[in-house]
Amino acid sequence: MQPQKNLPESDLPPLASIKIGIAVDLSDESAFAVKWAVHHYLRPGDAVILVHVRPTSVLYGADWGSVDLSIVETDEESQKKLEDDFDTFTVSKASDLSQPLVEAQIPFKIHIVKDHDMKERLCLEVERLGLSAVIMGSRGFGARKRGSDEPLGSVSDYCVRHCVCPVVVVRYPDEKDGAGGAAEPAVSLVSAAKDEEAEAEYDDATNDRGG
Template sequence: MAKEKRMKVLVPMDDSDGSFYALKWALDNLFGNHAASEPPLPAAEENFITLLNVQPLFQPFIYPAGPGILVYATPAVIDAVKKGQQQNAANILSRALHICKQNKVKAETLMLEGDAKDKICQAAEELHVDLLVLGSRGLGTIKRALLGSVSNYCAHHATCPVLIVKPPPRSAHD
């Protein structure tokens, strides 16, 4: 029997419910347990997920504080913001990694800094992933037009197949 090709999946993570729903979907549907009557996927232990978090670049802007008064971010403020961003990324990735371990799926983490949509596409290409799995924030048409959509951008610019996992439908009680 020929050995199966290892499947590499990239799942970008942020603190949104959508990204964690996409991770859970990928774990359940791509790496999930099969019925006892079905044989396990060959070489499943070699498949793994890369969990990616992209933090925005902190721009130390100069802020006008009144006529002729400018306030800018000091090196201490910049360092504090960067440390906070790194801690936020570490918390998100730790939570996602824990979910992967609970599901017995090997995972690695990656933190990048920059524009999320560009960094996600760049990482997918550089890591030679087989599938990019993205959560959808479920923005309405107007918000999506104003804010842009990372998932839409990646669907059009990534060099690998892209799967966009929509959030479950909201109940009438939400």
Template structure:
């Protein structure tokens, strides 16, 4: 069985991983060894994004473009954060399930659906932040989007009530 778990810095995504390791891979799904791909998607930095139509406008007008060193530094920082998040997730899987990691850049909801289709996974697992209808309408919901657009079965793991009320 091939499974993807979407991981970000939230407690809810780590709870979803913990739940999956404890309940899915702890004897409930038998047979051959399972492989979990831990996927972290970070959004591209908007700080250094230059619109494709931006260019110096002419004499006396200057445009400030970020140096490649600044862009590279920002990218390395994002990669280090992603690696730290996935390292924590790998520790949760150690000795329980075979796991691999994948870092992607883009919109998390789109990338999770895309990679699950490309890798032909059997199950996509994501955590739920427990947003209400209004917040979900304005902020969007990765789990809601994946539930409607993923081409594979999806498991949305809701956090326990104690965890949800502690954030309020």
């Protein structure tokens, strides 16, 4: 039986006591994080929620790098059509990202919300959904320039410091990692900071998730 993409939380399998979130922003980095989670982290019985914060206006899309849009001022009707088209694109793209979960027959739902502040809203949704852990790419979200030596993008860094649950950050392989980016990704398991001033602690999470 194929898993349902928009499975209500109440309909998730009763044995799925652990809810794992995968934060996605429709980028290649997010697609890689989903694949990594399927092959290295998720276990039988886990319930998965793909969490996407869609900007309140498509004008914000360029800020986090998922879609390259050239937008000019339009009348209200044209703007509404643009927003509707972007909503359709968002749902379609999120469904594409979920294919590794479909193929692995892992139950999941897609949770999409709108907000102008992606960082704060993502942390709020993680808490509201009662997630046990959240997995995300390191640079897909409002990423610093590719090739930078900085390990995290602004959203990833914020979530590491403010999410109430552990955050697993998966770095998308760069060209410098090897031909075609085939090198093993650098993965860090980061415990949620108890204090905003606390330094994030990184544990070795390059191996599969333990039992």
